[in-house]
Amino acid sequence: MSEVEGREETETEGTEEEPQDARPKVTMPQARDIGRSEFTPHALGSKNRSAPRKGTRKAAKRRQIIYSVAGAVVVLALIGAGIWWETRPAPSVKFKGAFGKAPSVSVPKAKPAAKQNVKELIHGSGPKIGTNDFVVAHLLAYQWATKPQKTHEALLDTFKQNKPAAGTASQLTGLPALDKEIVGRTPGTRLELTLPYKVVGDQVAQALKLGAGDDLVLSVDVLKAYGKTASVQGTQQKIDAKFPQVTPGAPGQAPTVKIPSGSAPKKLEVQTLIEGTGKAVAKGQTLVGQYDGVLWRTGKEFDSSYKHGAPAGFPIGVGQVIPGWDKALVGKKIGSRVLVIVPPKEGYGSTGSPQAGIKGTDTLVFVVDILDAI
Structure with a gap:
């Protein structure tokens, strides 16, 4: 007897012996008996399961495109954030007040940027200062520490002493980075400088008691400058011939x-x-x-x-x-x-x-x- 005939007899006998309300037995087909056209993966198209909707492939492609674009946006955002972080404006000390008077000072709680920075807060007038010109300037200097401090005391304050710095422009303070910035400016100018420790140098830092690794921040008011043509004005008095x-x-x-x-x-x-x-x-x-x-x-x-x-x-x-x-x-x-x-x-x-x-x-x-x- 063939396998088909045997299966039919078994099913018939089962039908006669089973009660009317019993569930039918289901015999799973063997793999060799299933044609390719009869097999649907994941039971798509099977009973009680809806078939794929029209346009599913197009929707999938659209989703893929959306996901790709979204991923690219995220990547670009991360790159942009990295660039912003690297190029973000560095925190700086703020000096505010009228020229020629001691300014108010605000030192950030953030660590110093350890980068040299120079700003011209107030622009003066008159001829530019030459290298050999004699300059008079008020100086106010603070320490910007690597460890945030609650209070800050001035390391140098010529306003308080009422004794401006005076000397040749190129050698006014003995701090080349500062003296260099004064040359070429005009009287009436206020400068704000942030100078890293390595720019300040050990000798000046020790004199000012600036901590190693800290920044020096300065406000400079260029009060006056006297060039090579400076002279007093007026008519000379006549003097006795016995004198030169x-x-x-x-x-x-x-x-x-x-x-x-x-x-x-x-x-x-x-x-x-x-x-x-x-x-x-x-x-x-x-x-x-x-x-x-x-x-x-x-x-x-x-x-x-x-x-x-x-x-x-x-x-x-x-x-x-x-x-x-x-x-x-x-x-x-x-x-x-x-x-x-x-x-x-x-x-x-x-x-x-x-x-x-x-x-x-x-x-x-x-x-x-x-x-x-x-």
């Missing part, structure tokens, strides 16, 4: 000093050629001036600020210059031109100054323009 006669030079050039034929005075002589209208020079101030010095003996120039290309600054009345200057210039008004005749004992004494060609017996003649006193 002074003829003003062109802007930026030294005056001509004519020595009389007689002997040099034995004591300090001071003659005001132009009377200034400013405040009197006080002991301990830095006198800013143009000067020219000649020897009474020869009439030759031995020193001159004009030769150096810019005015100079000297602490006055405190023994930092020759005695004749301390005695002659303290009390003179800013804006004055003064003739000073200095005998040896009020100058370089009996030893003179060989490097300048000054003998111990030489009387010195100076013409000084008092431009300012800081």
Whole structure:
């Protein structure tokens, strides 16, 4: 008997013996008896299961495109976030306030960016500052620590001391990164600088007590600048013929000093050629001036600020210059031109100054323009 016939007999016998309400037995077909056309994966199209809707493949493609686009957007967003993080504006210290007055300071709680940063907060006017110009500036410096601090104390504050920094522009502070930024600016300018420790350097950092790895932040108000052509203005007074006669030079050039034929005075002589209208020079101030010095003996120039290309600054009345200057210039008004005749004992004494060609017996003649006193 064949397998088909045997199966039919079994089914028939089962039907006769089973009760009417019993479930029919189902015999699973063997794999070899199933044709390819009869097999549907996942029972798609089987009883009680709906067939695929029209357009399913198109929908799947659309979903695939949407997913791909969404993935690309996410990737681009992540890349953009990374670029923003790398190029995001660095936190900075804020200085706010009127020019020439101590500004208020806000130091971020975030760690310093360790990048040099320079901003011109206020733009001044007038001629640009040259490398050799004499500059007067207020400085305010703070420490931006790597460890956030609740309070910050100024490391340097010339406002509080009422003593601006004064000196040649290229060497005003001894901090090259700062001095470089002052050159080329104009008086009336306020700068804000953030300088990493490596830019500040060990020597300056130690002097300011700046912590290793910390940033130095500064506010710089450039108050005044005096260039090579700076001079006092006014009409010169006539003086006695026994004194050297002074003829003003062109802007930026030294005056001509004519020595009389007689002997040099034995004591300090001071003659005001132009009377200034400013405040009197006080002991301990830095006198800013143009000067020219000649020897009474020869009439030759031995020193001159004009030769150096810019005015100079000297602490006055405190023994930092020759005695004749301390005695002659303290009390003179800013804006004055003064003739000073200095005998040896009020100058370089009996030893003179060989490097300048000054003998111990030489009387010195100076013409000084008092431009300012800081």
